[in-house]
Amino acid sequence: MNKLKDTFGRKFPYIRLSITDICNYKCTYCLPQGYKKTPGDMRSFMTAEEISRLTKALAELGVCKIRLTGGEPTVRKDFFDILKDMKQNSNIPKITMTTNGYRLDKIAKQLHEVGLDGINISIDSLNRETFKKLTGHDRLPEILEGIKILQKLNFKNIKVNAVLLRGINDSHKEFEKFGNFIKDNKIDFRFIELMQTGDNLDYFKKNHVSSKIFKDYLEKNNWVYQTYGKDAGPALNFIHPEYKGKFGLIAPYSKDFCKTCNSLRVTSRGDLRLCLFGNTGISIRHLLQNNDQKEELIDLITKQLHLKKESHYLELGDTGITKNLSTTGG
Numbered sequence: 001m002n003k004l005k006d007t008f009g010r011k012f013p014y015i016r017l018s019i020t021d022i023c024n025y026k027c028t029y030c031l032p033q034g035y036k037k038t039p040g041d042m043r044s045f046m047t048a049e050e051i052s053r054l055t056k057a058l059a060e061l062g063v064c065k066i067r068l069t070g071g072e073p074t075v076r077k078d079f080f081d082i083l084k085d086m087k088q089n090s091n092i093p094k095i096t097m098t099t100n101g102y103r104l105d106k107i108a109k110q111l112h113e114v115g116l117d118g119i120n121i122s123i124d125s126l127n128r129e130t131f132k133k134l135t136g137h138d139r140l141p142e143i144l145e146g147i148k149i150l151q152k153l154n155f156k157n158i159k160v161n162a163v164l165l166r167g168i169n170d171s172h173k174e175f176e177k178f179g180n181f182i183k184d185n186k187i188d189f190r191f192i193e194l195m196q197t198g199d200n201l202d203y204f205k206k207n208h209v210s211s212k213i214f215k216d217y218l219e220k221n222n223w224v225y226q227t228y229g230k231d232a233g234p235a236l237n238f239i240h241p242e243y244k245g246k247f248g249l250i251a252p253y254s255k256d257f258c259k260t261c262n263s264l265r266v267t268s269r270g271d272l273r274l275c276l277f278g279n280t281g282i283s284i285r286h287l288l289q290n291n292d293q294k295e296e297l298i299d300l301i302t303k304q305l306h307l308k309k310e311s312h313y314l315e316l317g318d319t320g321i322t323k324n325l326s327t328t329g330g
């Protein structure tokens with residue numbers, strides 16, 4: 001039974017758990033200069049043990065899905081230990097992750113063996129040069145190879161996310177390229193509308209495009225809107241009889257986006273965040289120090305949920321305390 005409910009009747013079966021702020025990519029909209037430690041912030045990332053305690057408490061609260069994110073989760077040396085512990089000891093039915101695909105060709109088999117239940121891979125362009133310019137890394141071929149390996153292993157839940165960017169991937173030609181990719185590939189491809197964060201205002205002004213252009217494209221090309229799955233989150237999904245994969249859209253600026261919010265976040269330093277863009281966040285780390293604290297932790301998380309607001313106020317330019325998404329895991 002899901003015990004995580006807010007005062008607006010929303011339920012939260014889904015947690016996004018950041019395990020590091022560190023990212024090895026330099027995505028132009030997120031960390032264009034690469035990851036740098038915030039001056040003065042001496043707090044370490046949660047240890048594997050702390051994460052393990054947290055996960056067990058979340059299971060008791062009825063959480064049915066945890067998505068590991070970052071930063072880039074795979075840069076943590078103990079990434080596989082954390083994942084293995086969650087799969088074997090937590091009782092959470094689905095453990096998934098979001099990754100930039102770093103070394104995916106090398107780790108695909110291990111991900112499958114550990115029993116990862118789903119993977120979201122960020123690929124903003126299927127053009128190798130553009131990908132390199134956007135991320136600072138010439139790694140598109142190894143990511144695509146990693147996807148092929150996962151598919152050969154019959155790994156089921158593969159999603160590819162791209163941030164919609166003006167002049168880069170927002171033309172019909174680019175949409176068709178992504179369409180060709182999912183035509184015979186059972187992969188969900190979703191565009192995320194670029195979000196304004198504390199660090200990227202100029203970039204946002206230059207590069208933000210409304211996701212409406214993609215929605216219009218889908219409707220014109222006979223893609224049919226599909227209703228949500230139970231823990232699907234705020235993506236709008238579209239299907240087409242001639243395509244094995246689905247197209248999707250994550251539009252944080254749309255009017256009703258927050259109504260479908262079903263996730264809470266825990267940052268890599270152990271802060272519970274009620275909204276990606278909210279100003280509310282408290283540390284729960286002091287209650288991750290020994291196994292006897294589980295009841296107290298559960299109580300604190302449940303009480304905090306009552307503070308969750310109805311909506312972020314992103315459309316009014318209120319980015320809360322989010323400097324860039326590497327700190328809260330996008």
Ligand code: SAM
Nearest residue numbers: 030070071072098099100122194195325329330
């Ligand atoms: N490193 C992993 C990755 O690349 O997927 C996980 C963390 S990353 C912050 C999660 C997602 O957030 C990525 O798909 C990324 O493209 C997206 N993202 C980062 N900054 C964003 C922004 N300002 N607006 C929209 N999406 C953003």
